[in-house]
Amino acid sequence: MNNYSRHSPCPQRAYSLEGPTGPFWNETILESAADLLRGDSKERRILGWVLQRAERGNPQGVPDAVDDYCRRKGWAMNVGDEKGSIGDGAVRACRPTALLELGTYCGYSAVRTARLLAPGARLLTVEGHPDFAAIARRLILFAGLQDKVQVLEGTSHQVIPQPRKKRDVATLDLVFIDHSKDRYLPDTVPDGGLLRPGTVLLADNVIFPGAPDLLRYVRGSRRFSCTHHPAHVEYLTVPDGLEEAVFLG
Numbered sequence: 001m002n003n004y005s006r007h008s009p010c011p012q013r014a015y016s017l018e019g020p021t022g023p024f025w026n027e028t029i030l031e032s033a034a035d036l037l038r039g040d041s042k043e044r045r046i047l048g049w050v051l052q053r054a055e056r057g058n059p060q061g062v063p064d065a066v067d068d069y070c071r072r073k074g075w076a077m078n079v080g081d082e083k084g085s086i087g088d089g090a091v092r093a094c095r096p097t098a099l100l101e102l103g104t105y106c107g108y109s110a111v112r113t114a115r116l117l118a119p120g121a122r123l124l125t126v127e128g129h130p131d132f133a134a135i136a137r138r139l140i141l142f143a144g145l146q147d148k149v150q151v152l153e154g155t156s157h158q159v160i161p162q163p164r165k166k167r168d169v170a171t172l173d174l175v176f177i178d179h180s181k182d183r184y185l186p187d188t189v190p191d192g193g194l195l196r197p198g199t200v201l202l203a204d205n206v207i208f209p210g211a212p213d214l215l216r217y218v219r220g221s222r223r224f225s226c227t228h229h230p231a232h233v234e235y236l237t238v239p240d241g242l243e244e245a246v247f248l249g
Ligand SMILES: C[S@@+](CC[C@H](N)C(=O)[O-])C[C@H]1O[C@@H](n2cnc3c(N)ncnc32)[C@H](O)[C@@H]1O
Pocket: 003, 004, 005, 006, 007, 077, 078, 079, 080, 102, 103, 104, 105, 106, 107, 108, 109, 110, 126, 127, 128, 129, 132, 154, 155, 156, 157, 178, 179, 180, 183
């Protein structure tokens, strides 16, 4: 299994189809087996659901339809509407023009974020799984946000150096961190080359499944000012949260 392809919001110790994380396990275990037999995938079903129900060119319709799928049909690892609206608040407050997202998946958070961006702003979003990157590109195009969002396909450590070298991005205003939890810290902070005083780091799942290395680092550093936003794992009642860490320079 690729190290980027797995995102588990659930404790490794328990495989339970009941309780607050039951929908996740239903999707992961039962649906994966069924998909293998059918040659289908949950992500393709999400794409089909959105294309059939949302309005082309209306960005808000995409996250709404994805949330609707996840509530009615099955869990998926989008940031979701609760944490998504916290992210919306950070985007509105920061008014970013240069953004990086680590972990695109189907493009839910990319569309959600880009719908709030001013003309000329640009979001680069990194996805290591080719099928997910392709689905995200379809949804971004469907939302009419192709001029604002670019999906960079590849693993984060390969792709992150590109904004400076190839894409004419000197520093970032906002980084949304939502990929492999063990890559949160190494992919964002140590080099710091793309950060400038005022850059906002917004990290998902810092409580569940948790990103202790990143939390310890940013909370213990005088170079960051941190705010925790408590919430829940997407579409579940399990506590989770977003960490907002503003780089002070
Ligand atoms: C939680 S999902 C992202 C959800 C998305 N931000 C949203 O809210 O719609 C995590 C995604 O990160 C990708 N990923 C994980 N580690 C990665 C890495 N090191 N490089 C690139 N992509 C990675 C996975 O393939 C997965 O699609």
